[in-house]
Amino acid sequence: MKKIIAISLAAMLALGSFAGCGGNAAPEAPASSQAPAASESSSAESSEAVQEPVTIRVQWWGGDDRHEATLKAIEAFQKKYDYITVEPEYGGWDGHTEKVNTQFAGGTAADVLQVNYDWIANLSPDGKGFLDLKSAPEIDLSNWDESVLKFGYSNGILNAIPVSVTGRSLYYNKSTFDRLGVEIPNTWDDLKAAGAKFQAAGENMYPFDLDTGSGFPAWYAACVYEQQKTGKQFITDDNKLGFTVDEIKDALDFYMSLEQSKAIRTQQTRMNDAGETALYQTDPFISGNVAGVLEWGSSIGKFAKVLTEKDPPDELVLGDLPVIDGAKMNGWFMKPSLLFAINAKTAHPKESALFLNYLLNDPEASVILGTSRGIPSSKSAMEALKASVDLENDLAFLGTEQIMNCNPCIVSPYMENAEMKEAYKTAVESVSYGSATSQDAAQTMFDSVTDILAELTA
């Protein structure tokens, strides 16, 4: 008898401790469910004369440069609208999606949110998860071309506004290249040749870096190469897989050729060097030993920042987009870098819209924010920025301009789906570790990507 009790107690303990995991988000619930109740009444009264104080929450992810700029913009906004308090919630990209998903499921998401391209389909499949921005007169939509806004629609409802468009470009640590007397690469072959020269200088020296992690640069580069070679889109406009098994294999082989020429570290070396830490936070990059990165123009600031802030500083420069000889298309990608949306459940749609408009269109805010979220797609923000900042030397500007002018492919919203990324990661890792031939890895990836796309578009 005693043992039965003991077993069931042990079982309870086991259950209790993993139920505890989910509890994290729950305690917040009471606090925020009170807030809307209290404020609904206040916003109803306040619309006329004296404004009752209102608090809105705004959420974003990013690096330090973006945090600092956004916090300053919030301060300026609060000076302008003294009855609105803006509570910032921010952090790195890691785990941010999970956090926001949890908050959405629990009904505690912030009022104004920076959202990623693929979130719109996930969080608002019917278009009702976010506020219909066309119904918010506070936001001056005439600042955007419809071609830019189209990224923000879900089910025909304007859910989000793209802050900027972006694409990954190649950036190099010029100081390291100069030290070694190596030219900045212009083609894939240059890059491979640079690999050999870097190896000669030290076995932990690499001209470039590609990881398999959440941003999947490794597959990104391989995919671009294959698009150039075949002229086919990896994911077609009607959301089907455009590559055959052989073409995926060829792309993986290309990735391996970069590893073998020592242009990039192997996945194993990357892991040993710093586990899964983001590249710009790791010693090999900061020290300049790994002297290149394939990064979004909108996020390159944090990479430049760690290099310019060290002593003596290193210089990060934009390299050419490599295109193979006889390319059938340019192959490089463009996507909306980030979008801003307003939670459909917000208690303060008016104030949230005011804040959003300030952040995206106001000349003052545009100057404060600079290019911390890429080159603004809003016309008024762009004008203000051009008038006050020297953009000619701004990496985010140069990178975005490069992508916009290269006749890029548009990234499918499904390309960045988490399960898809897992499929790329598995494929790249298995060829890198040699645990599967590129043929087998390609077959596995082909099967899983086909399945995932079928499920997503069903």
Add this chain to the structure above:
Amino acid sequence: MSQATVAKPVLGTQPGKKSGKRRSRLGESPYHGLLYITPWLIGFLVFTLYPIVASFYLSFTKYDLVSAPKFIGLDNYVRMFKDPVFRKALTVTFQYVIWEVPLKLAFSLFVAMILNMKLRGINFFRTAYYIPSILGSNVAIAVLWKFIFQTNGLVNQVLNLLGMPSVGWFGEQFPALITIVLLRVWEFGSTMVIFLAALKSLPQDVYEAASVDGCTKFRQFFRITIPLLSPTIFFNFVMQLIHAFQEFNAPYLITKGGPQKGTYLLPILIYENTFKYYKMGYAAAMSWILFIIIMIFTAFAFKGSKYWVFYSDDGKGAGEKDA
């Protein structure tokens, strides 16, 4: 609030009448006790019982966190057995448990034996050795671990000083798993304290008798200490088993389950399915499988315990000791 009112009549009916008068004279009512445990009760119902029931229901549904759950019967459970990632995670989880639990028990017993000696300043050491456990599942420790084991990290530098080659700790599956195991073994404090308490309460006369009979220290350890300590070892074993199956923080923070899913423990798979792939129903089903696995292992541990656990009072004192 509501559960307090539901429970009231139940309690009121049984002891109420007889002792009621005496209690009210003391200014107490039979409901007082209930009132005192209400905070815990609410916590239990809202944060433990409700999630358990909900996850059981969700495990039979397709639920993407946004739209309403859709009932799909046993599909999630069927799918699991065809899912190679689930099988990989399960294998890795068992590997982890097999390494972590015995290593941690052995190491904490070893340290407890040392700290049980009569040395100068022993209290200082007892505190010092407990510190890693206070840091517990601290994120900073996971970050520290990354630095210690990276290519130019402390461990490799020490290895190089000793003339040994560097080890690529995170790059291969097995060493990566071992770094996670080592992190948890390093946090041996709480098991060690329980061992230490048990060691201190062992009867000294048995050892004296053994010494008189010429028994070596080594033999004493295996013939006296281990058998007398067996209820404590058993308790620690069960606790560590349950904890090990639920390990999440360390592998998630240090390796993200990599390389090649070599540290992809089941709880990470569950987490990623919920919050990354929006497959709450599937994740709920997997967490129930994990729960059943833990149940089975715990039950086996209890079943097997009668062959090697000796209670000095025929098991009567087991409950006390374990508490």
